[in-house]
Amino acid sequence: MKATAVAHANIALVKYWGKRDEALILPEAGSLSVALDRLRTVTTVELGGGRDVFELDGEPQDPARVRAFLDAAGIREKARVVSRNDFPTAAGLASSASGFAALAVAACAAAGQKRSAEELSALARLGSGSAARSVPGGWAVWEGESARQVHPPEHWDLRFCVALCAAGPKTTGSRDGMRASRETSPYHAAWIEQCRRDLPEALRLLALRDLPGLGALAERNALRMHADALAADPPLLYWEPATVACLQALRELRAGGVPAWPTIDAGPHVVAICAAPDAKQVEMRLRALGGVKEVLTCSPAGGARVVVPL
Numbered sequence: 001m002k003a004t005a006v007a008h009a010n011i012a013l014v015k016y017w018g019k020r021d022e023a024l025i026l027p028e029a030g031s032l033s034v035a036l037d038r039l040r041t042v043t044t045v046e047l048g049g050g051r052d053v054f055e056l057d058g059e060p061q062d063p064a065r066v067r068a069f070l071d072a073a074g075i076r077e078k079a080r081v082v083s084r085n086d087f088p089t090a091a092g093l094a095s096s097a098s099g100f101a102a103l104a105v106a107a108c109a110a111a112g113q114k115r116s117a118e119e120l121s122a123l124a125r126l127g128s129g130s131a132a133r134s135v136p137g138g139w140a141v142w143e144g145e146s147a148r149q150v151h152p153p154e155h156w157d158l159r160f161c162v163a164l165c166a167a168g169p170k171t172t173g174s175r176d177g178m179r180a181s182r183e184t185s186p187y188h189a190a191w192i193e194q195c196r197r198d199l200p201e202a203l204r205l206l207a208l209r210d211l212p213g214l215g216a217l218a219e220r221n222a223l224r225m226h227a228d229a230l231a232a233d234p235p236l237l238y239w240e241p242a243t244v245a246c247l248q249a250l251r252e253l254r255a256g257g258v259p260a261w262p263t264i265d266a267g268p269h270v271v272a273i274c275a276a277p278d279a280k281q282v283e284m285r286l287r288a289l290g291g292v293k294e295v296l297t298c299s300p301a302g303g304a305r306v307v308v309p310l
């Protein structure tokens, strides 16, 4: 009746930004991501107490979203869920992907449910869409009901330098942001069509380990997602001055012969994609920028799994 699981957050190179079914959290287009080793959530689920309890990083939280998720998993027993993020959540780094992936795996193990990897991914999706990709981990594609690993983490030893560009949590969450873009942005249909073209091309470049090709595609895809968000009514502006400083610094690095490309989720933080030997230089350059609070350099990681707690 008790189990612990770990899961990693993921960064999308072809983004999910639009749902074709809001209740079932089904995406309008497929997405591609990689799991990041240093962005990790550890969650313990214990079933059978008198009431639901949810604790995140030592602080009690409203257990409503966790309860709704357990109901969807067919778990009726009261649960004590204790979750810890190994990265600064207060800074607004996405934790819902690793959080719901770890919760899905720990809760099903605690309840003695035997679900396939595909079923666990589909379940995690009901908590947060991007969590579907954190279940298989590695290089993962999410189309339809569940995500699958298309390459293991070892396929390509790239680095992802996560530059924290703001201190507080973001203003408009992904859920509301993508709904607003879908309903009010005149560019939304074009954005979705672009993602449908980007995914097969990104998979081809990933299989070839073509960094200039995939890096440039990831930058274009992210900026087009933000163009869609900027075109919403009212407009969604996720960037801070430090975000733009990072984009420009990466352009300068490339002009100077250091290959590194940015991607940005629905927030101010920039993730620089580069080869392992260049990571130190990219990290130092981003760290030196005013407004960049911290840079966490990550490697590709595996999927969500049950662990024996220390």
Ligand code: DP6
Pocket: 011, 012, 014, 015, 016, 017, 025, 031, 094, 096, 127, 128, 129, 130, 131, 174, 175, 176, 265, 266
């Ligand atoms: C910009 O998975 O957080 O990070 O499904 O509504 O919970 P919900 O949204 P969420 O959205 C992630 C959006 C993104 C792009 C991506 O990760 O693909």
